[in-house]
Amino acid sequence: MKIFHIPAFTDNYIWCIQKNNKLAVVDPGDSKELLNLIKDNDLILEDILITHHHFDHTGGLEDLHNLVNGNIFGPKESNKFINKFVSENDEIEVLGNKYKILETPGHTLDHISYYSKDINSVFCGDTLFSGGCGRAFEGTYEQLHNSIQKLNGLPESTLIYAAHEYTIANLEFAYSIHADNAIISHLNKAKKMISDNEITLPTKLSLEKKINLFLLENRPEHTKLLSDLDWFKELRERKDSY
Numbered sequence: 001m002k003i004f005h006i007p008a009f010t011d012n013y014i015w016c017i018q019k020n021n022k023l024a025v026v027d028p029g030d031s032k033e034l035l036n037l038i039k040d041n042d043l044i045l046e047d048i049l050i051t052h053h054h055f056d057h058t059g060g061l062e063d064l065h066n067l068v069n070g071n072i073f074g075p076k077e078s079n080k081f082i083n084k085f086v087s088e089n090d091e092i093e094v095l096g097n098k099y100k101i102l103e104t105p106g107h108t109l110d111h112i113s114y115y116s117k118d119i120n121s122v123f124c125g126d127t128l129f130s131g132g133c134g135r136a137f138e139g140t141y142e143q144l145h146n147s148i149q150k151l152n153g154l155p156e157s158t159l160i161y162a163a164h165e166y167t168i169a170n171l172e173f174a175y176s177i178h179a180d181n182a183i184i185s186h187l188n189k190a191k192k193m194i195s196d197n198e199i200t201l202p203t204k205l206s207l208e209k210k211i212n213l214f215l216l217e218n219r220p221e222h223t224k225l226l227s228d229l230d231w232f233k234e235l236r237e238r239k240d241s242y
């Protein structure tokens, strides 16, 4: 089994899971590159996993849904092409591996993440990014904070497949808040990766605990009088206007 990405729009990644000639994809916002990949390599599109309703995560379904051999999984009422609605703690099987559904609302109210212990990975859409997190568009800060803590409770070795390449901008913001060695050293590493045409994802939860301020594991000393939620909220608001 291999996992690779297809870039879409300006900074989206469509994650592809391939086993032999079968393919599963996460959040196909666009279909063009995927259709070429499937055709050129004679692949069978087995399943599609949707994390939330935003168009840059679902836009490809119109062209792809007829090709799907298995299921299009996703949260209820998020998109008309989803045929298997999933919610908290449901377990699904994709290309022979089990995935547990974690409801992670905040960025949107319908947002879910797909965690597979079998492959030590979580596909978390726009909830958690490397060095940052999604905006609270539909949900409250409290919902987003709780969702991020749910992801923070996964095993430290979990690989985090986020849906956007925002790492450099996130770490520049983080360093402006907290001049921490782990943050600046990973920022420099991420800049090198991007200039070498590599991507900064997936990231690992153990690394994020050191560089991602939104997990609240690495907190500037002077913020420790604030409650977790108050500091999270302040951080998110400061990032929104950064």
Ligand SMILES: [Zn+2]
Binding pocket: 052, 054, 107, 126
């Ligand atoms: Zn989104």
